[in-house]
Amino acid sequence: MFRRKKKEEAVEPTPEPQAPVEEPGSTPVEEAAASAPTIAENSAAEAAPAAESVSLAAPAEATSVVSSPTAKGRGHRVQKVGTVSSDKMQKTVVVRVDRLVLHPKYRRYVRRTSRFMAHDDLGATTGDRVRIVETRPLSARKRWRVVEIVQKAAK
Numbered sequence: 001m002f003r004r005k006k007k008e009e010a011v012e013p014t015p016e017p018q019a020p021v022e023e024p025g026s027t028p029v030e031e032a033a034a035s036a037p038t039i040a041e042n043s044a045a046e047a048a049p050a051a052e053s054v055s056l057a058a059p060a061e062a063t064s065v066v067s068s069p070t071a072k073g074r075g076h077r078v079q080k081v082g083t084v085s086s087d088k089m090q091k092t093v094v095v096r097v098d099r100l101v102l103h104p105k106y107r108r109y110v111r112r113t114s115r116f117m118a119h120d121d122l123g124a125t126t127g128d129r130v131r132i133v134e135t136r137p138l139s140a141r142k143r144w145r146v147v148e149i150v151q152k153a154a155k
Helices: 028-067
Strands: 079-089 092-102 109-119 129-134 142-151
Touching: 079 109, 079 142, 092 129, 092 142, 109 129
Parallel strands: 109 142
Antiparallel strands: 079 092, 079 129, 092 109, 129 142
């Protein structure tokens, strides 16, 4: 999952601290003031590449969020593709999702079917292939929403 740094990379040789040579006319306050701009220059130099990388990554990130209709900053939601088996309710369809499961004893693939009730604003009819995405509970048994109609039913 995560790579560990090698020992050679993790341990960097650091110069041994040397005792500061005190000049007769300098005071510790003047030395601190003289070293402060160096620290500020280093932090500004380190911040500049980070700002460039953020500015380069921001447009790519914005396009990925805009292109996905279901993201909206909520992470990845489970999506399933299935066939509408019933559209007799108002703004609700029953979607049948089939999957193949290996039988533990017979080592053959068996078709398993799950049925989901999904909110439908697009007007899907029986036989349509639709993509559904999980959402908050909309009713007692409805936790899915129709995102797109993949294929209309043959009439």
